[in-house]
Amino acid sequence: MTATLKGLLRRLAGWLVILAIAxxxxxxxxxxxxxxxxxxxxxxxxxxxxxxxxxxxxxxAAGAEFVYxxxxxxxxxHDARFAANRDGAAAQNIxxxxxxxxxxxxxxxxxxxxxxxxxxxxxxxxxxxxxxDIDHDCASPPSRALLxxxxxTFLAQIEAHMGTRSIIAPSPAFxxxxxxxxxxxxxxxxxxxxxxxxxxxHDWTMWQASDYVRISGADGxxxxxxxxxxxxxxx
Numbered sequence: 532m533t534a535t536l537k538g539l540l541r542r543l544a545g546w547l548v549i550l551a552i553a554x555x556x557x558x559x560x561x562x563x564x565x566x567x568x569x570x571x572x573x574x575x576x577x578x579x580x581x582x583x584x585x586x587x588x589x590x591x592a593a594g595a596e597f598v599y600x601x602x603x604x605x606x607x608x609h610d611a612r613f614a615a616n617r618d619g620a621a622a623q624n625i626x627x628x629x630x631x632x633x634x635x636x637x638x639x640x641x642x643x644x645x646x647x648x649x650x651x652x653x654x655x656x657x658x659x660x661x662x663x664d665i666d667h668d669c670a671s672p673p674s675r676a677l678l679x680x681x682x683x684t685f686l687a688q689i690e691a692h693m694g695t696r697s698i699i700a701p702s703p704a705f706x707x708x709x710x711x712x713x714x715x716x717x718x719x720x721x722x723x724x725x726x727x728x729x730x731x732x733h734d735w736t737m738w739q740a741s742d743y744v745r746i747s748g749a750d751g752x753x754x755x756x757x758x759x760x761x762x763x764x765x766x
Contacts, residue, residue: 576595580613587622602659604632628657633663634668662700713732
């Protein structure tokens with residue numbers, strides 16, 4: 532091996548070390564970053580069964596003032612830890628709300644029945660949230676007109692059960708496809724990692740700023756959410 536080649540390999544090894552350190556620092560920062568508290572004073576988390584048995588005192592200590600809990604998914608599935616998480620959050624005086632993941636190929640009435648079976652009415656709860664994503668498991672997605680009709684049915688039924696209006700939480704792709712924020716008259720919960728999002732027909736109410744945050748008291752990563760802190764939705 533020539534001296535020139537040895538020198539090249541040493542420089543390459545040095546750059547690989549630098550890149551590994553930089554990558555590790557980025558992962559560390561990403562797992563701990565949350566939006567500025569002066570701009571967004573009210574912040575909270577999203578939790579599901581994937582986070583294991585949650586230590587709710589630690590969640591509160593991390594600065595979470597509210598929590599949205601995975602509750603139901605489509606027409607048949609429910610989160611196995613929803614009830615335990617709801618009770619654990621309440622014990623620490625953390626207000627909680629239930630999240631339903633809406634499925635494009637399931638009838639609205641069946642999805643509403645699933646939600647109603649698993650989420651009791653609670654006057655102290657936050658408004659239920661309806662998570663809306665493009666459903667790649669749905670072979671024949673509905674037209675916009677049908678989706679809006681079915682979603683309106685679903686919202687009417689769960690809102691009659693809960694006694695409060697819902698929040699809709701469309702992804703950027705879902706809102707681009709179905710434009711639900713324009714024609715479904717509900718407050719919105721939007722998504723945009725690290726940067727305040729600019730999509731939606733109206734100012735957003737809540738923003739999921741990251742779902743990479745790691746905090747003591749929960750397995751894996753949690754979603755980190757902020758409530759709008761200014762007069763224009765932070766946009």
